[in-house]
Amino acid sequence: MPEMRKDAITGNYVIIAAERSKRPHDFTLPPEQKKGQSCVFCYGSEDKTPPEVLAVRPCGGPPDSPGWLVRAFPNKFPAVSPDSAIIADGPMDNRVLNAIGIHEVLVDSPGHNDSLGRVSDEQAELVLVSLLKRFQALSGDSRVKYIQVFKNSGAAGGASLEHTHWQIITVPVAPTVVEAEFTGVKQHFRRTGSCIYCQLAENEILEGERIVEATDEFVVLTPFASRFPYELWILPRNHKADFGRVTQQEAKTLGRVLRRTVRRFERAFNYPPYNIVLHTSPIQRGYEIFHWHMEILPRLSVTAGFEWGSGIFINPTSPETAAATLRDTDPQVLED
Amino acid sequence: MPEMRKDAITGNYVIIAAERSKRPHDFTLPPEQKKGQSCVFCYGSEDKTPPEVLAVRPCGGPPDSPGWLVRAFPNKFPAVSPDSAIIADGPMDNRVLNAIGIHEVLVDSPGHNDSLGRVSDEQAELVLVSLLKRFQALSGDSRVKYIQVFKNSGAAGGASLEHTHWQIITVPVAPTVVEAEFTGVKQHFRRTGSCIYCQLAENEILEGERIVEATDEFVVLTPFASRFPYELWILPRNHKADFGRVTQQEAKTLGRVLRRTVRRFERAFNYPPYNIVLHTSPIQRGYEIFHWHMEILPRLSVTAGFEWGSGIFINPTSPETAAATLRDTDPQVLED
Numbered sequence: 001m002p003e004m005r006k007d008a009i010t011g012n013y014v015i016i017a018a019e020r021s022k023r024p025h026d027f028t029l030p031p032e033q034k035k036g037q038s039c040v041f042c043y044g045s046e047d048k049t050p051p052e053v054l055a056v057r058p059c060g061g062p063p064d065s066p067g068w069l070v071r072a073f074p075n076k077f078p079a080v081s082p083d084s085a086i087i088a089d090g091p092m093d094n095r096v097l098n099a100i101g102i103h104e105v106l107v108d109s110p111g112h113n114d115s116l117g118r119v120s121d122e123q124a125e126l127v128l129v130s131l132l133k134r135f136q137a138l139s140g141d142s143r144v145k146y147i148q149v150f151k152n153s154g155a156a157g158g159a160s161l162e163h164t165h166w167q168i169i170t171v172p173v174a175p176t177v178v179e180a181e182f183t184g185v186k187q188h189f190r191r192t193g194s195c196i197y198c199q200l201a202e203n204e205i206l207e208g209e210r211i212v213e214a215t216d217e218f219v220v221l222t223p224f225a226s227r228f229p230y231e232l233w234i235l236p237r238n239h240k241a242d243f244g245r246v247t248q249q250e251a252k253t254l255g256r257v258l259r260r261t262v263r264r265f266e267r268a269f270n271y272p273p274y275n276i277v278l279h280t281s282p283i284q285r286g287y288e289i290f291h292w293h294m295e296i297l298p299r300l301s302v303t304a305g306f307e308w309g310s311g312i313f314i315n316p317t318s319p320e321t322a323a324a325t326l327r328d329t330d331p332q333v334l335e336d
Numbered sequence: 337m338p339e340m341r342k343d344a345i346t347g348n349y350v351i352i353a354a355e356r357s358k359r360p361h362d363f364t365l366p367p368e369q370k371k372g373q374s375c376v377f378c379y380g381s382e383d384k385t386p387p388e389v390l391a392v393r394p395c396g397g398p399p400d401s402p403g404w405l406v407r408a409f410p411n412k413f414p415a416v417s418p419d420s421a422i423i424a425d426g427p428m429d430n431r432v433l434n435a436i437g438i439h440e441v442l443v444d445s446p447g448h449n450d451s452l453g454r455v456s457d458e459q460a461e462l463v464l465v466s467l468l469k470r471f472q473a474l475s476g477d478s479r480v481k482y483i484q485v486f487k488n489s490g491a492a493g494g495a496s497l498e499h500t501h502w503q504i505i506t507v508p509v510a511p512t513v514v515e516a517e518f519t520g521v522k523q524h525f526r527r528t529g530s531c532i533y534c535q536l537a538e539n540e541i542l543e544g545e546r547i548v549e550a551t552d553e554f555v556v557l558t559p560f561a562s563r564f565p566y567e568l569w570i571l572p573r574n575h576k577a578d579f580g581r582v583t584q585q586e587a588k589t590l591g592r593v594l595r596r597t598v599r600r601f602e603r604a605f606n607y608p609p610y611n612i613v614l615h616t617s618p619i620q621r622g623y624e625i626f627h628w629h630m631e632i633l634p635r636l637s638v639t640a641g642f643e644w645g646s647g648i649f650i651n652p653t654s655p656e657t658a659a660a661t662l663r664d665t666d667p668q669v670l671e672d
Binding site: 001002003004005006007008011012013015016017019020023024040076077078079080081083090091092093094095096097098099146148150151152155156157158159160161167169171172173175176177178180188196199200203204207224225275276277278279295297301302303304305306308309310311312314 | 337338339340341342343344347348349351352353355356359360376412413414415416417419426427428429430431432433434435482484486487488491492493494495496497503505507508509511512513514516524532535536539540543560561611612613614615631633637638639640641642644645646647648650
């Protein structure tokens with residue numbers, strides 16, 4: 001029997017409908033094949049990108065040269081611009097805002113065919129510490145109201161280039177998705193005096209059936225009202241509103257946890273397309289009770305007419321089944 | 337220069353970033369090829385579906401036999417169920433609801449390889465009148481709070497079967513997407529005493545640059561804050577909250593307008609995947625100032641990490657460019 005679940009934080013509905021996974025499919029998407037050709041993100045192609053803004057070079061060396069393990073630079077085709085100018089407003093109450101901001105790329109491994117799940121734990125630590133450094137650097141600009149850190153992997157995940165990378169986009173507004181979460185956080189806080197993410201993390205550890213992994217610092221779980229099959233949240237157990245306040249040690253631990261988590265679904269689903277999305281407090285006062293976290297969204301299903309029309313997501317895999325599968329997948333195997 | 341636009345009704349932000357369309361792509365998705373093999377939705381396979389609930393048979397004939405032009409039946413793999421039972425609530429404030437409802441399929445042409453843009457105008461009329469009849473029949477059930485009518489076309493549009501069809505799912509709640517639109521409608525009404533959709537339709541006809549087609553009854557336009565490239569709205573010029581109150585004559589006209597609109601982007605983009613989504617008032621009192629409409633969402637881009645994280649959509653094609661392209665594409669050519 002299908003069941004409808006309402007998310008405690010956002011109020012969004014999902015339908016968990018295991019029956020739907022049995023329907024026949026005319027379309028079977030072939031696994032995405034990487035071309036494997038070297039690209040502008042590759043080691044040795046540093047002159048083909050805008051000048052770097054960060055690089056980890058253990059043996060030193062000049063900027064925009066080889067020798068790096070992680071490298072960040074402005075996106076050559078930015079979605080926002082530091083020079084954006086205000087234009088006339090639209091018809092009726094449609095407003096036009098300055099799309100002012102910075103759009104950066106962070107390449108998280110020199111190897112064209114590497115994946116976040118297959119790099120070493122030490123490399124995963126470097127990646128998260130580098131993301132933290134760029135986050136902190138960008139948050140100093142008073143025009144920045146939000147910093148969206150995300151990773152698109154695979155064509156169906158929205159990546160245009162296959163070489164593993166992250167993106168950082170700053171925007172001049174607090175995004176609606178974070179505002180909706182914050183509304184839920186505030187309501188719970190007013191009623192209980194506690195952070196709903198903190199409570200959820202501890203409660204889920206006690207219940208256990210949606211836990212993939214729990215360490216002293218982080219909980220990896222499949223949310224009760226999962227929109228997507230194998231949707232995952234990584235919740236820090238130490239309450240902080242703002243990712244920018246994370247310590248380097250916390251970022252390193254997150255790197256290891258994230259690598260293991262990605263490795264689990266790389267192995268369970270043979271490198272599916274996916275997105276990783278940071279949720280953090282907007283850069284302004286008033287959001288101190290927010291609780292930063294990461295969402296990992298494997299793209300194993302297609303968001304279609306029903307979801308776009310209603311906002312209700314149909315998910316053919318229960319989060320309890322998903323958590324059990326991922327728990328049972330060894331995240332330490334680095335070779336295929 | 338990219339610009340940020342805020343939708344007058346929902347308050348959602350989009351970034352119109354034409355520069356993004358110039359970036360290189362490692363992944364080039366091949367056009368979706370239909371297998372073309374007959375399926376359970378085909379003429380002559382009527383015994384392979386659940387018993388029909390509606391069929392148009394110009395020359396008569398028994399139910400679940402050939403001779404039909406349009407045919408509707410319950411979905412064999414439903415996302416909701418009339419027998420759904422309430423289960424225990426989830427952890428914290430996560431609620432579980434009865435996923436009670438009806439899930440139907442409406443096959444809009446007997447031919448396996450037909451498309452909504454290529455059928456005759458008379459067939460398009462039959463399709464919309466049939467959808468209206470099923471909508472009206474389902475709205476009589478007091479447990480139904482919303483009827484989501486939608487069409488998924490192509491694998492990237494979320495269709496599991498390639499034979500052209502629509503789906504109808506009833507749900508026991510008012511969906512968040514419609515509630516968000518209704519909030520915008522109410523705010524505008526309080527301030528101006530008018531319906532924002534009515535005003536927008538007339539205003540856009542006067543401005544002209546986002547109009548694809550305007551008849552006495554309907555306006556086809558690209559919304560000012562388009563989330564997707566070539567996103568289209570069909571707004572009725574006659575204010576009605578509820579699609580179920582549409583007359584058969586209005587449904588026929590909508591069928592013709594919709595066929596022409598679909599034909600435009602079928603020709604402009606060689607049969608891209610797409611979704612069509614009806615937005616209508618929930619089936620309860622208090623929504624009389626809502627304005628039903630249709631959204632057509634060609635799936636020419638991938639919703640990725642930035643969109644999922646922020647709710648802000650990056651659209652590489654301005655709606656003004658999109659409208660001009662579609663206006664210039666002849667919708668009357670039925671042969672390829």
